[in-house]
Each structure stands twice: as structure tokens, then as C-alpha cells.
Amino acid sequence: MSIARVAAALACSWHTVNDAALTAGRQLLIEDPHRFEGVKVIGVDEHCWRHTGRGSHYVTVVIDLTPVKERRGPARLLDMVPGRSKTVFKTWLDAQSKDFRNGIEVVAMDGFTGFKTATAEELPEAVAVMDPFHVVALAGDALDQARQRVQRETTGHRGRTGDLLYGARKTLRTGADLLTEPQSRKVEKVFATDEHVEVEATWSVYQKIVAAYRHPSKKHGKQLLGEVIASLRRGIPAKLVEVKKLGRTLNRRAADILAYFDRPGTSNGPTEAINGRLEHLRGTALGFRNLANYITRALLDTGGFKSLLHPHLR
Template sequence: MDKPSFTTPGLDAFCLLDTLNLTVTGQAVDVDHAVLECRTSTEFQDSWCHECGAEGIPRGTAVRRLVHVPLGWRPTILHVRVRRYRCPDCARVWREDLTQVGAPRAKLSRSAVLWALKCLVIDRMSISRIAAGLGAAWHTVNTAILATGQQLLVDDPSRFDGVRVLGVDEHVWRHTPFGSKYVTVIIDLTPIRDKTGPSRLLDIVEGRSKKVFKTWLAAQSQAFRAGVEEIAMDGFAGYKSAATEELPDATPVMDPFHVVALAGSAVERCRQRIQQETLGHRGRSGDPLYGIRRVLLTGANLLTKKQTSRLEAVLAAEEHTQVDVTWWVYQRIVAAYRDPDRTRGRDRLKSVIASLSAGVPTALKELTTLGRTLKRRAADVLAYFDRPGTSNGPTEAINGRLEHLRGTALGFRNLGHYLLRALLDTGGFRPLLHSHLR
């Protein structure tokens, strides 16, 4: 702001009280906190009886204490003087309505809750750190954030509007001594497809199975299901079956990452099998195949001259022929996806699938398994080339952000809390929060 327009200094505006219809009447500043005494603005006094409409008689005041936005790096507390009235006609007694200042029985002002949400969603702070900044208890802050997030985001009836491209994947939300706890995450990939913004988390459902995803789809409105055009997924057959049964008109798209991962897994299993057959033990330092384990999974066009020479020297050995053939198929799949011409890339990958569908020697066990999988999901694999922008990559990105969230919170025990926190963190809440902070 090169030439700002100055106005008369206002403590109410500086302390973010004007939006709450409060005015400061006193202050007490201590080393570790500050207290602001406030009253409601005169024009917003609630002095009329709601029963008979008569004007009430003042009957003194009561003090309501609310945690406010920290000012000057100090936790700030509001002492709001609430006027009490008595109706001379019907003898009804009431207090001023402070709903605009804070929710009923809440311990945080609405400005403090929005400040906490901003710290959580935009600044990626932990609840503990936010509570320390506010000078409030952890449970007080956590309850306020989850309640407001539930109201603004989860209970929003338009949250599922306009979804045309879905992404689905599994996610570990909790590690226990008795095994990991899985959930199914459903992502809205429509903004990625339309190039209008990032993907957003739609929902998290406990479990990972066909039944879980099928039940979730069946619970959605008919308008939502009719609007879904594509579903990006990995190689799990359960998600494919659920999508086919509930959304027969939607096109399943198998993500390139998982197709390449399947081919890379075939290379790894082949290398390990040949390692055992030739040397009789698992890979060790100095073993030829073990030494090129990472080079085998690198794209051929990204290899250095030294890596290429080393790779060729190892694969040239007769006992490593099966690894060489499997690696060559893997490189063909990678090259098909990297082809700048999507039509040509589709034809190249279709050719690879056709070559693996029949005539593969029985000795190449890994390629046989890969060929069966690609043949069964050929339509889903090739659909990627006809629908640019439909990929499960953004779904994996959101999974990564959920991992970061779990680490920041040092783990979760309550799945409901985890769902709310995940939706706040990755559910497209930032634009909505910015609009409330203006």
C-alpha cells in the first residue's frame, strides 16, 4: 500500500471487536496475558421483551469470559458485560443475545475460532501450539475447531456438487501393535481435470474393500452418481467391481503410477528369483544383480553413461537373460506413458499388453502374471490416454498430506476426529476460510 488512506484510530477495529458488535471499555495488560472489558454496542442492545414486546427494565450486568485472538503476542481474554433486563408486563427476565460474539456456552469468541482454523489449515500448526497461543486448554480449542469445521464444511449440502471425476485409494490412518487400520479415501479430481484448482478430499470411510466403496456410492444422491463420469483407481479389483456395479456409465481409469509399479514389481521379483537360483542367497553387497537393483527401475532415458555400461554388463550374462527380458518390457511400458503423443503412447502400450497376453514362456513367471493383470484391466489402463488429466496422482498427494497431518498430531485414536481434521486439511476448506477472514 503506497498511499494508504488513514482514518481515526479505533481500538475496537484493531482488536477485531467491531465485527462482533463489541466496544472496549477497559483493559488490563499483564506480562503473560491481556484482558479487555467490553460491552455490546448501543445500537445492538437487546432491550425489548421477546414475549410481549414491552421495553425491558435494566437489572444489572453479568460477565461472560471468552478467549479472543491473541494481540501483541499475548493471549487475550474478553470480559463481556452482558446486560440483564426484566419485562415490567410479563416479568420475564433475559440477557442480551451474544450469539454473534460466540456460540452458546462457548469459551472462544468467533474471531478466535476463525484464527485457530487459519493456524490449523493454512499455517499447518498443531492443536497444542494453537492452544498455547490462545492461552486455552487443548480440549477447548480442539472441540471448537471440530465443531466449526463440522458446521462450515462437513454439513455443507453443496460439498458434493459438481463432482465429475473421482479418485479412490486406500490409506493407513493408524498403526497399532495388532496391525494397521485402513480407510478408503474418496477424492474429487474435477478441479485437476478442468485445471481450475487442486484436488480435494470428499470423504473417508473405514475399511478397504469392495463393500466399503460400494456402500458409500450407494448412499450418495442420484444426481451425484449420474454426474460422475470417470473414476481413477489403482489395480485393486474391489474398487473396480464396486464402481462398475454402482456407476455403470462412469469410466474406470487405472492410474499410470500403479501400472508402472506393477511392471517394476515384476522386475524386482524376477531379479530376486534369479539371484536365488544363481547364487543361492539373497542379494548382498558385491552381487551383480543386487548392485543394479535401483538402476533396473530407472527410465532408460535417464541413465548416465556409467549406469548404462554397468547395466549392460550385468544383463549380458546368460544366466540373467530373464531379468533382461522383464526389464525390457518394463522400459516399454514406461516409454509408452512418456510419449508426448498420447495416441501413439496408447498404441505402444496396447502393443505391450497384446504381446504379454499370449506366448510368454512359462519360465518368465513374473511377466505371465503381469500379462494376466494387464489383459484383465486393459480397458481401464488404456482409458488414461483418452482422458488427459484423470490420474490418481493427486490422490496419492493427498495421502501424503494426511501422513503429514498424522505426524503433526502424533497420531489419532478417534476416526471421527481424524475425518474432520483430514477434511479441514485437504477438503478444499482454504477458500472458504479466506472468505470468512475477509
Template sequence: MFNATFTAPDLTTFCRLDELGLEVTGQHVTARRAVLECRVTDADDWCHNCGGRGLVRDTVIRGLAHEPFGWRPTVLRVRLRRYRCVECGHVWRQSMDRAAEPRARLSRRGVRWALEAIVCQHLTVARVAEGLAVAWDTANDAIIAEGRRVLIDDPSRFDQVTVLGVDEHCWRHTRAGDKFVTVIIDLTPVAAGTGPARLLDMVEGRSKQVFKRWLAARPAAWRAGVEVVAMDGFTGFKTAAAEELPDAAAVMDPFHVVRLAGEAVDKCRQRVQQATMGHRGRRGDPLYQARRTLLTGADLLTDKQVTRLEDLFGDQNHVEVEATWGIYQRLVQAYRCKDRTLGRHLMASVIDAIATGVPAELTELVRLGHTLKRRAIDVLNFFDRPGTSNGPTEALNGRLEHLRGSALGFRNLTHYIARCLLEAGGFRPRLHPQIG
């Protein structure tokens, strides 16, 4: 019985070819691929030179890889008319700019699908090329070219950046060439609570000069708009930011501050282990058994862990470990304090306590005190600027590690930077302007 809810099948609409100015005239579907015969809906039969009427001379067929349906590659065989002008004799071919770029092997819908697969589904180029039934180079070139057009070469992606994050990133693990790049992150959405962080740029090398040159290349008005720079303990980034962004506040990330204190606890434990036992930690050694417990926040300790620490600190040989552990816990509690004013006061008191007056025997605390005293303003700035942290930068680094692993490594840095910007640059594919 007729049901008004359903209509006759229309491949043109189903395959979204009407947006490309194409109309399906036939199909050939096999288990491995679907081939759609198409024609251009716009006649385009007026001479491009004199405006005279054109007569059909012959037809040519252009093949395009289209977005797959059900992971069955879809190929478009577009039949194009060629005209000859009755006035001047000029010969031209029907335009299909709405469907594809000149000389392109992929339709605009195919390129959009490829971008969505790379950016949103985190597929590899090899898997995308398989879905489109094209060569790896063809798919990769199309993705990178479209990515550059809509994102990488778009100057507006640097607009309204007020909070920066900077870190280093290892992009390859081979001995040839520089393995590290400097990663610049836009933390403005995180600080404002409007969205996730996004990758702004990557520059080869990791040094003060690398970051300084990148900042110097930005317009003066842009640099004046940057209010905060979040970073780790590397002094090169700190110096570059101070020279190029004198009005911006530097914030040393809590993760790196706690990690420095945790490293002090570990090194102190290892030193005392060697002094008391004469060897590295082994199974059954009290200090070795407590290595993870020592790095656990005091408010998260179980009863068993509390007992283990009480027995450990009951030994007079472990006094230095206990003192270092106490400073580590005070740093952790300062960051966990819900009242930022109180947390800032607690952090300042810890820095003052270990900056001077620490016994020389506690070499780890002495070194930690010198570091925190030198970067005290950067450490305390965190409490004055809620939401400012280099944590999202570390998270994006993790996403880039996953990208490199899924691609089984990269050999070309330019290609790697382009893929990283597509992966973490805040890009969301959109239709070509001619499509709508």
C-alpha cells in the first residue's frame, strides 16, 4: 500500500551529488566498489570568449573518487560535454568546479570525508586511501592541500590568543637530525572555560632562540595581547617569553613543580638506600618497597600505606627521606587547597622554608630550594590566575604521540607538522564555499 512517508529512491540526493552540481544517470555496483555514471546539471554552453552559442562536439569522461558508503569505495564517472562556438570556433569543456578542483582525483565530498576521517575518527592515511580506492600519495596530497587551505594558511587562527602554553616534543626517535620540536599551544579556551586547548604551531628545535624567533615573527599587536605564558621549568622558554612578551605573566605548571619535588624524594631515597644498605633497592628493602607510597598524596594513603610509612620513618637512618617527603607533601597540599589565597600562602611558606636554612646534607632539598626560589614568582602566579596550567599542553603532546604511533612514525617534519595541526589545531571540516 502506498505510504506517503517514503518516496522513490534518488541516488543523486542519497550520495549528496546535487550539492556538487551532478546528477546520477546510471550505476554499477559490485562487492568491491560502486561506480556511478553522472552528468553535470549546468549546461555551460555559452562561449567563454565571445559569448556565442556552443554546439556539442563530443563528450569526455572524468573519474573522481567519492566518499564511500558502507566502506565500499565509490567512483564517479562524470560525462562532460565539449562544445564548439558557432561564432569564433572556440572549444571548451563543461565546468565542474563545484564537484572537484581542477585536475583533482577526489571530489569535494571525498576530500571532506577524508578530512573528517583523519581529524574526527583519527584514522590513518592508509585507511583513508583504502576507503577511497586511491593511492596513498593521492589521498595524502589532497588532505594536506585542503588542510592548508582551510586551517594552516588561515591567519585568523592566531586571533584572540591571550594565554599561551609552550613545551618540547619528541617527534622522532632516530639519531639523524634534531629529534625535538617546540610546541606552542593556545590555552585561551581552557582559561576562559569555553573549550579545549588547540595547537597553534610547531617549530623545529628546542631552545630559547627557537621560541624567541617564533614570538618575534608575530605582529606586535598580537604579542601585546598575550597575558599569560604557561611553561615547564626550562629557563630558555622563560627567558624568551620575558624578552618578547615583557607584559605577560609566566606561570610554571603545577605538574612540573610537583615532579621536581617527586624527583627530590626519589633521589634522596636512592642516596640513603646506598648509604645504609650498600646497594640499589631490592625486593624486601623497606625504602624500595615504599618507593610508590612516598609519592602518594597524604590524603590518599590507605591504612596499610600509613603503617608502612610509620615503620619506615621509625628508623633513624631514614630521617633525611622523611624530611624530603614532608616538603613534597606540603607542595601537593598547597596545590590541592580549594582556597587559592590559602594555597598561595602555603606555597610561599614552603618556598621560603627550603630556600635558606636547609642542612647541606639534604642535597636534594637544597637543589629544589634553589630552583623554586629562582622561579618563585612563576610558581605563585598559578594561584592568581585560575584555569592557567600547562596540563592541556601535556595532554596535546599525548595526542601527538598517538598520531605518530598510529602512522608508524614520520620522516618528514613538514608533513608531521601539517598532520599535527589537523589533529590538534581545533580544526573541524566544513564544506567548500561553493558547496554551501
């Protein structure tokens, strides 16, 4: 709830409720010297905190994934730093205590090379893991780009209602093992056209990546995904530009991608979930103009403040 809604419910002024929330928040959470203790797994990602105005609109968010990995609670926001770059994350890590840095075992991240480099330099003993969410997203983006390119080349225009490729855009992103009979027939119809062979090849790579992550055996899944990545190193036809680009990215980050299978449960998915909660927070407050205020609100909303007020929710 927004401060205004709470104030209305309690028949208090906005400033009274705001002061109470900030006072309790600083005492119990923000200024707690033990807030960074016991952190073993972190997730790092970028977040757009505002969409209008001048200046940087992005921040780097650092999430504590340890409770999720140990199955004892939800992820929590550790900190939010202005900017999004290798330097931003590296500077934040360098500012933390030696005990904190030594305690970090795993860093989950997306495909941004800056986060990877900062981790390697500041946390040399930690394992970098590129989580499944972003790997599948990269493959899905390649599939969408191939579909859109072939759509333009074969029809001379962007996708429209009634176009075969455009009509199957969501079905093509569905895992093959989840397709219904009507969806399977739609896919078969799309690939029955020789002009769509490049889309079919890209779709096949996408489905193999999804299948590897969904395999019940992590050992076998790692082997399957390793084979897919290896197959994209060379010998890709020049026309499959999206597959070639995807292959370069996957091979450059192969060690980080495959590290996930040795540490199941280490995913940046909870980080994305917290990003979603922050989007909701910004909408509830009708936006923020001051980044310091936004960081404070974000910590109170997603930093574990609720469990401190209500211990039975832990």
C-alpha cells in the first residue's frame, strides 16, 4: 500500500505515517549492521527506476539469493546502486567488507559482460552462473529476430493478422513438449513452407536449449546443453545470422551457463521477481523523482522488512 492509502486507513497525515515507516525501517533494516551477514549467493541485474526526465534511468540491483538456495525464505534486496556498468558493480563489491566478499560463493547474472568481469576481479573464488532465464531469453530473441527477418524478406512487410509466421509467433516460443495438437499442426504448417527453413533451424536450436534445462537429470541436461553450444561453434550457414550471433554469445559464456547444472537452484529468477515488485512499487507511488527516496522505499518493500515486523512470516 502507498503511504497515502495507509494514512487514509489510519486517519493520520501522510507525514506522520511516512516518518513512522522511515524510522522503523532505518532501525530494523537499513542501518542494521548485520544485514549483510550470512550472504552466500547473490544475484545482480539492472533496473530502470524511471522512464522520463534527464540523467541516468538505470540502477544496478544486488539481491540476496541465499534464502532461496537454502529453501528457508524469499530473496531480498541487498542494495541498489546508481548506474549500470562493470565499474558500478565492481565499486560496490570493493566497498563491502572482506568477510562479505569471502563469503560469496555464487553470483547469478544475465549475459552482461561487465557483471562477469567485475565478479572475476573482486570475487575470484566465487562461481559466476548465467541463469536459465536469460539463456532461454537469448535463444528466444534469436528465434523472434529470425522470424521477423524472414517475414520481411518473404512478404515485404512486417507481420500482420493473417500472416502465417506472425500468427505462430507465440506458439513457436512454446516448449515442444507442451504443444497441444492444434499448436503442433500450426507449427507443422509454418515449416511446410520452404521459405521458412531458416526459422525452423533457429526454432530447433531454441527447443534443444529448453529441453536441456527441463531434463530431469541435471547431469544429462548439462551434457545436452554442452552439445548444443559446441554445435554452434562452427559450420553454421551464413544465412542463419541469428544462430551465428547466439552461438558466439553462448560459447563466450559457456562455463557460466553450464555452471548452473552443478549448482541447481541458483537462478536469477528471484531477481527478476523483485524487479517486478519494484515496478509495482513505482506504480503504486505514481513514480519517484528522487533516487535516494526510491532506494529507501525499495529496501522497505523488498529488503526483508516485512519479516522483521512479522517474525511469523519468516
